[in-house]
Amino acid sequence: MxxxxxxxxxxxxxxxxxxxxxxxxxxxxxxxxxxxxxxxxxxxxxxxxxxxxxxxxxxxxxxxxxxxxxxxxxxxxxxxxxxxxxxxxxxxxxxxxxxERRLDNVVYRMGFADSRAQARQLVTHGHFTLNGRRHNIPSYLVKPGDVISVREGSRKRTYFKEIGEHMEGKAVPEWLEVDPTTLTGRVIALPERHQIxxxxxxxxxxxxxxx
Incomplete structure (x- = not known):
């Protein structure tokens, strides 16, 4: 790659x-x-x-x-x-x-990573699930209704334990929604230009x- x-x-x-x-x-x-x-x-x-x-x-x-x-x-x-x-x-x-619909960008937009490069690495290493299934392709294009979550096995890691505390203060685009307590996000709609x-x-x- x-x-x-x-x-x-x-x-x-x-x-x-x-x-x-x-x-x-x-x-x-x-x-x-x-x-x-x-x-x-x-x-x-x-x-x-x-x-x-x-x-x-x-x-x-x-x-x-x-x-x-x-x-x-x-x-x-x-x-x-x-x-x-x-x-x-x-x-x-x-x-x-x-x-914007790339999975690594969505992970970044949701606040699970500090940069798109970091989000790409987290996705590649298999720390996220897409609609309940482990997914490791950063370029995958999400669609409305998709649910992105931190994998159960990854939630025990120090990084994800700490990031949940910082996510509450981060702004999330209107076309996404995030639950910091469960480390889960959902794609509500496709992004509009004024939201990018x-x-x-x-x-x-x-x-x-x-x-």
Missing amino acids: ARYTDAVCKLCRREGEKLFLKGERCFGPKCAVERRPYPPGMHGQKQRFRRKMSDYGMQLREKQKARRIYGVLERQFRRYFYDAVRQPGQTGENLLRLL DIPVNEQLIVEYYSR
Whole structure:
């Protein structure tokens, strides 16, 4: 299973904004974007004074930003786009809706993990059940009515004992519901665009792939 293994803080610096890829660290003084607000590399500081970005450059940056937020590589991201094209409605919104429906993203949104990368690892290691059955595929697309729970054997672990106490203060999107006492969540409906709070202009992504 291919995945990005380099320092994720470089990705935030490259995009010039926080993508919240490392959970709580992104809110503290150790955040790389706060300490070094310029792209990584030996010419990073000079890039802050470059000429105005082209239309293609803006489209590319939005596409890369969305990929990095959800932790998806190019080949899979392109496949999501073509699936979104075939669905009725606006392609950009369909694309974000597909990405939000990924099981690792839903686990993150429910508050079971501090980041999508951590959620992906927890799912891969088999700590969750989907509709009562153990499930370890992070890219699985959930649907309304699906129930995600921490596996019975995993609830004894220190991590899940502690996270139940912190989940009560976390905001959960309207299209999901969570019960911190039972470590269980349910998908109520498909997400709408106004419920997806990522800083991405999806229309630029559509323009990038429509060239």
